[in-house]
Amino acid sequence: MLQVKDLSAGYGRMTVLRDVSLHVEPGQLSLLLGPNGAGKTTLLSTMAGLIKPQSGTVEAENDVISGWTPERVARHGVRLVMQGHRVFPETSVEDNIRLGQISVPRKQRRPEREIFDEAFGVFDILGQKRRQPARDLSGGQQQMLALVQAWVARPKYMLCDEPSMGLALSLVPEILAFLKRRTAEGMGVLLVEQSIDQPLRFADRVMVMRHGEIGFDRDIADVEGVEQITQQMLGQASAGSSTNDVR
Ligand SMILES: Nc1ncnc2c1ncn2[C@@H]1O[C@H](COP(=O)(O)OP(=O)(O)OP(=O)(O)O)[C@@H](O)[C@H]1O
Structure with a gap:
């Protein structure tokens, strides 16, 4: 299991993530949603070793990997796919x-x-x-x-930062289905997205981050619907807010 425990991190003296805890299970697609600037990219970057935590840990298969170089984290089976399809253009x-x-x-x-x-x-x-x-x-x-x-590279975990950003809507299901198939092979996927509807259909677990904190973390079976997630994203959470069927 990939585990984030009481993680705080940011840039210089600025703290973006505050005591974030979450886990990603092998064979599951965990969806992390949140508005612009919530800290999603900062979280993935910290998990991948690009940012050193101010406090807290990241663990993969019970090894504490926070503090490791990004190369060592990748060798250990945790791969980050950065926002904006970072391939080598030439x-x-x-x-x-x-x-x-x-x-x-x-x-x-x-x-x-x-x-x-x-x-x-x-x-x-x-x-x-x-x-x-x-x-x-x-x-x-x-x-x-x-x-x-x-x-x-057959990673155990893939951290994917908004792979559907800027894509034609028709391509998005293909990308999401690709990730879902990887989970069927046993990989754990942490998928960051800003849009709700399509990714929610593929998720096994849903988390919502606002202002550097995870305010919502549930198994998909316990998610009431798109409306509930939207309210969480907007910070208007109220219990039992919707009956929309997610699946
Ligand atoms: N390199 C950086 N230096 C300083 N501050 C940064 C840096 N990168 C991000 N931030 C700040 O950290 C906060 C969280 O940004 P982050 O990119 O992690 O959010 P996000 O949820 O991924 O948003 P988005 O979906 O827009 O990428 C924002 O206030 C942002 O301005």
């Missing part, structure tokens, strides 16, 4: 996928053919453009590439 699609295994010790790397077959089997369009530089891909295709790049 590098070919194939080479971007190859680079996904860079954090994997040489002896444990899988054959290239296997990772290409896997990647192109999932996102056919990447196979069609395998020799083109990543900058030639559309935003949605670059997002697919960024996800595949992280996935080929």
Whole structure:
């Protein structure tokens, strides 16, 4: 299990996250929602080792990983997919996928053919453009590439920061379904999103962050509906607010 315990973190003297605790279970898609500036990206960055916590810990499979370098965190099986599909634009699609295994010790790397077959089997369009530089891909295709790049390293956990941002609405289910399939294989996914409707359909657990704090954390079975989450996002929470069916 990936666990965040009483985590406070920020930038310099500024504290953004205040005593955040949450967990991500293997085989589950945990959805973290929250308005702009709530601290979602700061949380993922801290979990991935890019920001040192002011206090509290992040643990993966009972190892305290907070304080580790981002490379060590990645080697330990926790991979961050940053906002804005951060692929290498001048590098070919194939080479971007190859680079996904860079954090994997040489002896444990899988054959290239296997990772290409896997990647192109999932996102056919990447196979069609395998020799083109990543900058030639559309935003949605670059997002697919960024996800595949992280996935080929076979992480235990993926932290995904708004993968649907800026994508055509029609592409969003494809991206979400990709993540959901990974959870069926046993991976734990922490998915940050700002929109509610589509991601909620894929979630096993839902958390809402506001002002650096998690104010709502429930199993999907205990979520009443979109309206309830919307109110949490807006800070207008009241018990028993909606009967919308999520599924
Ligand atoms: N590099 C930085 N230096 C200083 N302050 C920052 C930095 N990055 C973010 N912040 C501040 O930290 C707070 C939380 O930002 P963060 O990006 O974590 O929120 P978010 O929930 O991910 O929002 P968004 O969805 O807009 O990315 C905001 O007040 C933001 O201005």
